[in-house]
Amino acid sequence: MANRAGEADKHAEAEQGSHVPCFLCSQQLNQRTDKKHAKPYFICDACGMQIFVRGQQGIKNLAELVATLRQHDFPFREHAAVLFEIQALLTEIRGIKKELEKLDSIFEIFSTDEHRERTRKLLNQRIETLLERLERIADGDDTLQTR
Numbered sequence: 098m099a100n101r102a103g104e105a106d107k108h109a110e111a112e113q114g115s116h117v118p119c120f121l122c123s124q125q126l127n128q129r130t131d132k133k134h135a136k137p138y139f140i141c142d143a144c145g146m147q148i149f150v151r152g153q154q155g156i157k158n159l160a161e162l163v164a165t166l167r168q169h170d171f172p173f174r175e176h177a178a179v180l181f182e183i184q185a186l187l188t189e190i191r192g193i194k195k196e197l198e199k200l201d202s203i204f205e206i207f208s209t210d211e212h213r214e215r216t217r218k219l220l221n222q223r224i225e226t227l228l229e230r231l232e233r234i235a236d237g238d239d240t241l242q243t244r
């Protein structure tokens with residue numbers, strides 16, 4: 098019976114580079130994957146908190162959040178509240194994208210194609226504004242007070 102030194106964690110493996118801040122203490126939490134259910138989860142040792150993400154939408158939202166944090170290298174350790182700002186922005190962007198998808202299926206409520214295009218344009222502009230806001234947060238020159 099072989100007993101290897103430095104034995105790997107039997108219960109979980111950390112996903113490379115995927116992490117979010119703990120919402121209670123801002124400590125960085127590495128994303129782990131539940132082997133049995135293949136669902137992501139996080140453990141904060143300091144807070145004794147375990148966070149399981151089991152729903153499909155939650156898993157998608159998490160992936161989006163992790164990708165956004167990674168892409169922009171947000172200064173979330175200094176400003177834990179920034180996480181909530183980012184979450185709110187991502188949630189709003191998701192909602193607008195759903196609205197845009199709906200435009201194609203319910204266009205009959207618009208009297209003309211012109212109205213539909215105008216609505217589409219406004220929604221896209223709103224997404225642009227939100228993305229710019231994400232960029233500003235990434236640059237660290239945005240504050241919660243400006244909201």
Ligand SMILES: [Zn+2]
Nearest residue numbers: 119122141144
């Ligand atoms: Zn914590």
